[in-house]
Amino acid sequence: MLSIQFWQKELAFEFPFTISKGTKTHQPTFIVELGWRGWKGYGEAPAISYYNITTQQMADDLCKHTPAIEKFSLTDPKRFWHFLHHLIPANPFLVCALDMAAWDLFGKMRKQSLGTMLQIKTSHRPVTDYTVGMDSKEMVLHKVNRHPAPVYKIKVGGMKDLEIIEAVRRESNAVIRVDANAGWTVQQTKEILPSLTSLGVELIEQPLPIEQWEEMKELKSMSSIPLIADESCVHAKDIERCSEVFHGINIKLTKCSGITPALDIIAAARKKGLKIMLGCMNESSIGTAAMIHLSPLVDYLDADGPLLLKDDLATGLVIDQHTWQIPSGFGLGIQIKHPL
Numbered sequence: 001m002l003s004i005q006f007w008q009k010e011l012a013f014e015f016p017f018t019i020s021k022g023t024k025t026h027q028p029t030f031i032v033e034l035g036w037r038g039w040k041g042y043g044e045a046p047a048i049s050y051y052n053i054t055t056q057q058m059a060d061d062l063c064k065h066t067p068a069i070e071k072f073s074l075t076d077p078k079r080f081w082h083f084l085h086h087l088i089p090a091n092p093f094l095v096c097a098l099d100m101a102a103w104d105l106f107g108k109m110r111k112q113s114l115g116t117m118l119q120i121k122t123s124h125r126p127v128t129d130y131t132v133g134m135d136s137k138e139m140v141l142h143k144v145n146r147h148p149a150p151v152y153k154i155k156v157g158g159m160k161d162l163e164i165i166e167a168v169r170r171e172s173n174a175v176i177r178v179d180a181n182a183g184w185t186v187q188q189t190k191e192i193l194p195s196l197t198s199l200g201v202e203l204i205e206q207p208l209p210i211e212q213w214e215e216m217k218e219l220k221s222m223s224s225i226p227l228i229a230d231e232s233c234v235h236a237k238d239i240e241r242c243s244e245v246f247h248g249i250n251i252k253l254t255k256c257s258g259i260t261p262a263l264d265i266i267a268a269a270r271k272k273g274l275k276i277m278l279g280c281m282n283e284s285s286i287g288t289a290a291m292i293h294l295s296p297l298v299d300y301l302d303a304d305g306p307l308l309l310k311d312d313l314a315t316g317l318v319i320d321q322h323t324w325q326i327p328s329g330f331g332l333g334i335q336i337k338h339p340l
């Protein structure tokens with residue numbers, strides 16, 4: 001039988017982290033351990049307030065379904081995900097943590113890394129960005145200077161967005177990505193697009209609220225900057241509609257419910273010719289390790305969780321000039337700090 005343990009953690013940010021939806025000083029995250037005959041696999045799912053799933057809900061749902069999960073014979077992580085998807089359909093975050101832990105455990109059982117099991121070629125390794133949360137111009141520039149990076153993701157959704165982006169461009173020659181988290185109006189976006197184009201912005205993530213499909217179609221027709229869906233794209237079934245109004249998508253493991261469905265979303269997006277970003281939800285090195293194994297499959301990488309946090313829950317990840325080294329150890333290839 002499988003054994004299960006879990007932990008609810010609050011990971012402190014280096015700086016208060018603000019997006020258009022609010023500010024937080026700590027990232028709540030849920031860690032699960034799956035054990036079998038001495039092997040242990042780990043998975044992670046951060047709690048994000050606007051998705052209305054807390055770490056306590058993840059704990060409650062896991063306790064409710066532990067007897068059924070423990071009886072599952074882990075012969076194939078993909079089968080395990082399908083079992084979980086039907087067992088806990090209303091909690092994709094918990095399913096993600098369990099799916100990740102299953103892949104980690106299975107890799108250790110087979111003495112293979114996640115990337116090796118998935119036969120992912122590692123010749124392409126995208127550079128991760130460094131995310132700068134919404135703040136005063138002075139604080140944004142302080143963060144940029146404190147963390148030199150080749151790519152910045154600038155969170156926007158305020159009254160001085162253009163002024164701040166212009167200031168970052170004067171300060172740095174780095175690639176700039178802009179993420180509105182659905183915080184702009186269509187009129188705002190139209191007005192700022194020419195300036196963002198002249199500033200060399202690489203992409204714009206989720207400018208409008210998710211229900212504004214017709215407005216997004218209009219923006220796509222006039223934007224030379226790639227528009228990337230985040231909140232608008234959760235599952236593989238969203239790819240068809242997103243392909244009509246976005247140039248690309250942002251896949252987040254927690255949002256889509258794990259490694260297993262992320263592979264299907266990547267395949268579906270490629271068929272539609274979409275650009276693909278693999279994005280984080282401020283995971284520790286546990287969740288980030290899973291992203292790094294998948295990163296050779298995508299165009300853009302936003303895997304800076306461990307760089308934004310004061311605390312971490314695992315060791316084993318190595319970064320060089322904002323390019324993560326693919327972990328070579330079994331499973332996720334990281335070592336959990338004990339006690340959690």
